[in-house]
Amino acid sequence: MRYWLLKSEPDVFGFADLKKRPHQTEPWNGIRNYQARNFMRDEMQVGDLGLFYHSNATPPGIAGIIRISRAAYPDDLQFDPQSDYYDPKSSPENPRWLMVDVTLEAEFSSFITLEQMRADPRLADLLILRRGNRLSITPVAARDFKYLCKLGGLKNR
DNA sequence: GCCAACGTTGGC
């Protein structure tokens, strides 16, 4: 079992939107970066847990945790010419982009801000805090995940 | 809106 951090812009799709979805489940689509795609394809498994990070937000930070509920499969937006995520070089026979399904696992009672994380020396290894990191899906060490859950107000994670 | 830091593209 692995742990991840997944970024989303709450103006587009935030934790509050996930709460309202049927079965609190949603395809994590629109990933158009090879490294992030490869994480989904090669390393993500059903049951893995992820931190739901709000980027381009006020404030940016982590709202809660999600569970990977379906393994990687083709992102349908890549075939839709009307979509911002359309990729004319991809085809259903040979899809280039993948998505996973995520399901709400728990909401943090205390939102963890980016500022709070930057100020915490225990989180020095968190990839999201490294200079220039823009990857929308990053692996998280188990101890960091558990520590963040504690900061977020969840017990026994 | 700025801009640093990346990733991608495409000519050669």
Added chain:
DNA sequence: GCCAACGTTGGC
């Protein structure tokens, strides 16, 4: 396969 130009990300 190099690398300049361009596009994107995302905090501030």
